[in-house]
Amino acid sequence: MPFYCDYCLAKYIIITGGVLSSVGKGTVAASIGMLLKRRNIRITVVKVDPYINVDAGTMNPYMHGEVFVTEDGAETDLDLGHYERFIGINVTKYNNITAGKVYFEVINKERKGEYLGQTVQIIPHVTREIISMIKKAGEVSNADVVIVEIGGTVGDIESLPFLEAVRQMKLDEENNLVFVHVALAPYMKVTGELKTKPLQHSVQELRRIGIQPDLIIVRSEVALDQESRNKIALFTNVKPSFIFSSYDVATPYEVPLVLENQGISEKIMKMLDIPKTDANLDDWVNFVSSLKDGDREVNIVLIGKYTKLKDTYMSIREALIHASASLHIKPKLVWVESTDLEDNDEKLKEIMDKADGVIVLPGFGARGTEGKIKAIKYVRENNIPFLGICFGFQLAVVEFARDVLSLKDANSTEINPSTTYPVITMLDDQKRVVQVGGTMRLGSQKIILKEGSIANKIYGSKVIYERHRHRYEVNPEYVDALQKAGLVISGVSENGLVEFIELPNKKFFVATQAHPEFKSRPMSPSPLYVSFLKASMGKDL
Template sequence: MTKFIIVTGGVLSSVGKGTVSASIGLLLKARGYNVTLVKVDPYLNVDAGTMNPYMHGEVFVTDDGAETDLDLGHYERFVGINMSKYNNITAGKVYFEVIRKEREGKYLGQTVQIIPHVTDEIKSMIRKAAEKANAEVAIVEIGGTVGDIESLPFLEAVRQLKIEEAEHNVVFVHVALVEYLRATEELKTKPLQHSVQELRRIGIQPDIIVARSVVPLDEETRKKIALFTNVRPENIFSNYDVSMTYEVPLILENQGVPSRILEKLQLKDSQPNLEDWKKFISDLKEGKREVTIALVGKYTKLKDSYISIKEAIYHAAAKLKLKPVLLWIESTDLESYPQELEKLKKVNGIIVLPGFGARGVEGKISAIRVARENNIPFLGICYGMQLAVVEFARNIMGLKGAHTTEVDPKTPYPVITLLDEQKKVVQVGGTMRLGLQKVIIKEGSLANKIYGSTVAYERHRHRYEVNPEYVDELQKNGMVISGISENGLVEMIELKDHKFFVGLQGHPEYRSRPLAPSPVFVSFLKASAGIE
């Protein structure tokens, strides 16, 4: 029988529920428990796939092709398990399913309402996710902030879950901000108190509180929180600022959070093995040799838009004991201020980031040209690879006006074009080429050296491809097609006479883990740092 840990958030969004949830998952897995994590998002989108990254950060893609919330990336990186479409529940999915059942007559004769029909569907989806993962413990993170109208049905559903499940099978963990006033050097608990009051008004009494703050909680503050929240002081824990989120599991472990949770769930506690995790953190902190990486994209003002790429760099840096210095460059700035391109000539490596649409495209193409002409290690991911083909076609093959039909449908040289199976697609949501795809690697290529194999698997998210009509011409002019799909699509490109010039149609960042970094990022950082 699955046990459930419900994680709620108070005071404001982005308070760290995802990191706390992922950390608890890591700590329970380190004790030998089979865990899974579920992210509940109260928005009405069916999935995150159609959302601008500025709205909700990165879209994280799973092996089975689900376009999900970025917190699933945290879960995979911390816990080291693969998520699936069942691990992200949205209000859109719930209402879509309820309405589908109503139209099919499944509720025949009933007035379909939030309670019980919507709340029953939510509970069903949570239980299904746990069942699919064969989980002993399912950690369910309720997105948003307590008090939001959107999250009320989900909070009501987990309130009911507590009643329906056996005694000691559901524990509520509330993560909320405790503000630190620097002027008076004191911690203010009133917002946290109000968030717990709101939870209790809904019918949920937290079992454990994790207070998010700049500095650790002192004993007086802990007692004050206990007094006003009906939670014993020993069940109140501090999640204070650290230099990297990967330290949070150790903070929670040192305070005894997992032990207290297991006690409340009446599960056996044991000594976790966290040595590999500690070594990863130590290696990342001890990196002394700096390597400057420019990340060129159109959403760089919100770093969460590319969080998996950023973390993949850190994973590789820890393995190589390097200190990465990330230089975020908005591709539109390279168009408006061409002098900004001079900055790129001074970096150790350039990554042209994924994205869609016309904005910032010419800036990305200019950055690719700088990397190619100045022998600066280059990594192009998805759109970054496609635009590397455009740049090559224009400046090496002399095809003036070459472009992707995504940006210029009337280009005389459509070197990037829509996938055949996409030409009849009408609905844009969930219809791209998505999920884990097999890549066949060319023997003797740099890609072969990177993966150490003639077969690789990466997750994908795209509608456009290298136009097959131009493949022979690209190769005649010196571009190496080093990876193809089983049906012949171009998956990887590289240039021979270059320090490191690699483009991938897939997204290697999605599968990178702290203890198992992506070989693509390891090889790229090696080249950028001049490591043989």
Template sequence: MTTKYIFVTGGVLSGLGKGITTSSIGKILQARGYNVTAIKIDPYLNVDAGTMNPFQHGEVFVTFDGGETDLDLGHYERFLGLELPKYHNITSGQVYYTVIRRERKGKYLGQTVQLIPHVTEEIKRRILLITRREKPDIVLIEIGGTVGDYEGLPFLEAARQMKLEMPNDVLFIHVALVPLLSTTGELKTKPLQHSVAELRRVGIQPDIIIARSPKPLDESTKRKISLFTNVSTSAVFTSYDVDTIYKVPLLLEEQGLGKYILSRLGITPTEPRLNDWISFVNSLESSKEEINVYMCGKYVKLHDSYISIVEAIRHAAAKLGLKPNIVWCDTEDIEKDHTKITELNNADAVIVLPGFGARGVEGKIETIRYVRENNIPFLGICYGMQLAIVEFARNVVGLKGAHTTEVDPNTLYPVIDITPEEKNVEELGGTMILGNRRINIVKGTIAHAVYGTTEITERHRHRYEINPKFFKDLNEKGLVFSAWRVDVPRVEIIELPHHYFFVATQFHPEFRSRPLRPHPLFVALLNAAYRRKHGLPSPYSVNTTVYA
């Protein structure tokens, strides 16, 4: 069939969950057997999300081909079970950069280069290029920000033009806030009305309204929305607050959204197959056994900074029938008050999180020392692995003052140093070691028991590595290097075989976890946490390849 395009816009305020809504729509269409993909448009002028502070923008999601993208691509991958390439994240920076380069090369043959048609044509070109490359049945396109933002206007104009050019193949879905007024208990539709009015002002009439609300809309509220937005009441749906994001596809399907979308696109509706998804959601909701997972890092005040790790924990917990209680631990607080470290006694598992720079580093190192000495199940990710090396070098090997050259370029013991390929890099954007790399796992290690194979592929985002000059010192004191990059002699996983569970990775396992395919490292961590909590033996013993 002809490829169909669904544009998802948002109104009133950011953070409504357009990414979850887009992913959920994709899920209920995919469940009907259609080849669905998703694109995220970000109107900011950054070329990509790589140089943005997580406090401002949340997690930087890394694609398999090395793209540093908006976190919504993570939602798309998790809900749809896909691996999306980096060009599925389109930014103003990319678009304007391309247009200006073409103008400098004389590609516009003397024309006056303007937003319309040149910028809008480049936006459409990028969308249609994905169609030509991948040949999907349905493309979901989420336009970031809110309607009315100046920077988003070229993208809305490009969407309007696509509707004009392909009237039967383009659908507009608008997501907007319908708040509940606490003083009266009323659902207030005026913000949504103004949002739709703003959208219509730029020439777009939404086909479907999805109200983000604390509770389901009643019929009178739907009629009011319909009257003031020129959208049929049958096209007004609610995405109300739920205890897990993975429930959103099911509540939208219950309201008939999937069937309505297909009918509007001229496609004969079919019944969805969501049994596996329903089982996963039921497992999330029915699990009673609580496991305290402490997340220790420097960006913990904004939980979206580590959203893929949070979701990976939930995926693993659902598989094991556990209920994760995530406790955020700011390592800067531990630096300021060392007595706070004893709070980790309440932890069943500790994850030392990725990050960059000096802030909070000594708190992370102290956290790693504490969990190592107290036999608390531990997973270190990227910077978490590098600082585990620093801690081990200082406190076990005896290299006082050992550090990473990222923090202390003049340390006498640079156990973590910049990789050879990064030494002469000058620009920061898009220049790290990024995306998939092939890895070999050493037989007989914990890593081998966890993965059940000796060959894996994982995603990366780093500049520094374990300094090969210190391999011998670290090994002699009992640290095991259990996985290596295939193409260069670089350590990818470290472990302590005599600890209850102590594993750290240079790569980011969270980016490959899926609701129905949880990542084995997170499953192993939670399994170890559960067994230790109940006084059971470690699920691993030295030199075994059997995962208990």
């Protein structure tokens, strides 16, 4: 029987991290969420980010990685992508709480007079707002269990209000709230032992501020041995059976299986008084096996301007992984910085000659654009399978206009505001925008595909919905000329914005203004990425 209990209070799993950042809290949160959802428990996951930015939309990718866009158009932390991919849910703007959002709301209330007569303070006003936002996320999604990942590392000054808020929650929720602490235990190869002291100190810091973890997940290079488990238990006041090992594996998609084999779901459900049920994980096991057992390697070149930090393009990388599993192949991803191609034709040819397929990645700004345009020209002329995403789509139009239409100065007004031929220009409604945060064309948008086009065949539908994040579009004044020159406009929005272009006489030359990678899932990969990989293998769509 499902656990659904419309009259019950929501239950909470609070996940904290220790020793260092990027320890894997997001993967742990997503893994626990997946394991519980497979037991018919309604799940939502909240990511708490202690930075003062209202959202991730205005951050440099090198500072924070990918900006993940939700169906409702929120620009969020990349961990929300983990949640959607692992659990199979669509999160919303309520699932990413930042310090900026919290303080913005508190200050607005103070200005409206809602705190009249009071001195507005971190405790209780800010902590109450945090608790309210966490509970709101659960209410909006009608969740039985709300998993809350607290960003940062225990001991960071920025995280203290959030840790204090969840400490207060425990007083009210009692047995409806469980604390899970994820911390690193370094492995010393010279001596062949795990060092647990840093983890012990992170738990001590948690306990100092009033939080006693109920479960500990030890991140380490190798599996946790019993001696180390016992030592951790002794110094953290957590029983050995409630200490779990999350060791290095070939793919993050293995983590749920690693934790489940140690019985983590059963422990959490018992602590939260959730009736025990079984989960069928056969499809997940098969998916993980497919990732390891691919029988053919395909070289995919990814050209972008932030490739030194792969997390900038996390959803695209994961979409390729999902698609490759469905085709039983192993994609070899070759990351190329577009600036390196601008004045180096030999390097361009060397890279392209080894490519089975090329993706020109999203991005903003002038840096590296000419390198991307050179790459697009090369793949178009040499008939190499090509996929352009967002900015890659726009630059494909620029390249076509320059080379085929002979509009040598063609460009985007984002790159050159005074270009003679602005084939890419700002959306009309963007020209009135004053604030830059959260004001792009965002979220799920309707796309109408041209019947009989490659895009139509890929999706098997005339109407699709994909997520977007952009301010610029193909200039309507050049649409007729582009089409007469042979560029097929195969997808448009309801109000006529160009969404897909393609060249039907090529092995695969498709580009889209959308971001289909945001909706890709392990068991339901994006059709566009599957088709691109098929073409890169030399197969028909």
